[in-house]
Amino acid sequence: MATSSHRYRVLARSGLPLDTVKLARYLIGKIVVRETPQGLLSGRIVETEAYPVGDAAGHAFRGETARTQTLFLSRGHAYVYLAYGTSYMLNVSSEAVGVGAGVLIRALEPLEGIETMQRNRHVKNLRDLARGPGRLAAALDIDRRLEGIDLCRKGSLWLARDLSGAPKVAASTRIGLSKEAHRILRFYIPGNRFVSGAKMLNR
DNA sequence: AGTGCGATTGACT
DNA sequence: GTCAATCGCACTA
Numbered sequence: 001m002a003t004s005s006h007r008y009r010v011l012a013r014s015g016l017p018l019d020t021v022k023l024a025r026y027l028i029g030k031i032v033v034r035e036t037p038q039g040l041l042s043g044r045i046v047e048t049e050a051y052p053v054g055d056a057a058g059h060a061f062r063g064e065t066a067r068t069q070t071l072f073l074s075r076g077h078a079y080v081y082l083a084y085g086t087s088y089m090l091n092v093s094s095e096a097v098g099v100g101a102g103v104l105i106r107a108l109e110p111l112e113g114i115e116t117m118q119r120n121r122h123v124k125n126l127r128d129l130a131r132g133p134g135r136l137a138a139a140l141d142i143d144r145r146l147e148g149i150d151l152c153r154k155g156s157l158w159l160a161r162d163l164s165g166a167p168k169v170a171a172s173t174r175i176g177l178s179k180e181a182h183r184i185l186r187f188y189i190p191g192n193r194f195v196s197g198a199k200m201l202n203r
Numbered sequence: 204a205g206t207g208c209g210a211t212t213g214a215c216t
Numbered sequence: 217g218t219c220a221a222t223c224g225c226a227c228t229a
Contacts, residue, residue, distance in 0.1 A: 083209070083210060086212065087212065089211090178209085
């Protein structure tokens with residue numbers, strides 16, 4: 001399977017809801033496309049989390065800093081950071097220019113480039129390739145090189161329309177937080193086997 | 204300059 | 217189920 005990005009249509013920025021929570025829901029079912037020298041990798045988004053304006057758990061909460069400046073770009077830009085010194089997290093900026101907020105992409109259903117993802121992850125099992133934010137970044141070879149990239153423009157990393165219809169979307173509390181742990185800001189496809197987190201939360 | 208702490212993962216009891 | 221690894225960042229002084 002060589003380059004088949006022609007099957008994908010890039011998401012238009014004007015089509016992205018100008019609201020972090022709505023965008024988190026909107027991105028469920030959309031496609032992440034990663035183009036590398038090794039070939040094209042892609043996956044369907046099955047789980048996201050919103051980190052809206054005013055959220056004490058969000059990295060933009062304390063204002064714009066060197067790390068978080070890309071969260072303040074117009075919606076549809078990549079914010080990539082290293083969590084726990086071990087795992088990169090892929091986020092999508094989600095508000096107007098100068099307003100800091102984002103959506104964390106937490107899990108993908110692998111579509112194309114599965115053999116490359118298996119090499120990147122040193123794991124065979126399809127279910128484990130991109131189930132979890134750190135895992136999906138490793139599978140797609142995403143790190144700080146991609147910080148600030150425009151995800152609404154074809155390139156090394158971008159977002160595409162889903163080919164099938166709108167999936168069912170369920171909501172729950174976010175995973176792994178101490179602050180703002182009660183808020184219902186996680187979205188996922190119920191019953192999907194590529195969703196991370198506790199089973200009870202995924203029904 | 205030093206400190207505490209994660210939007211996680213994988214290895215292990 | 218528990219827990220250490222690992223490091224960039226925000227905050228204190």
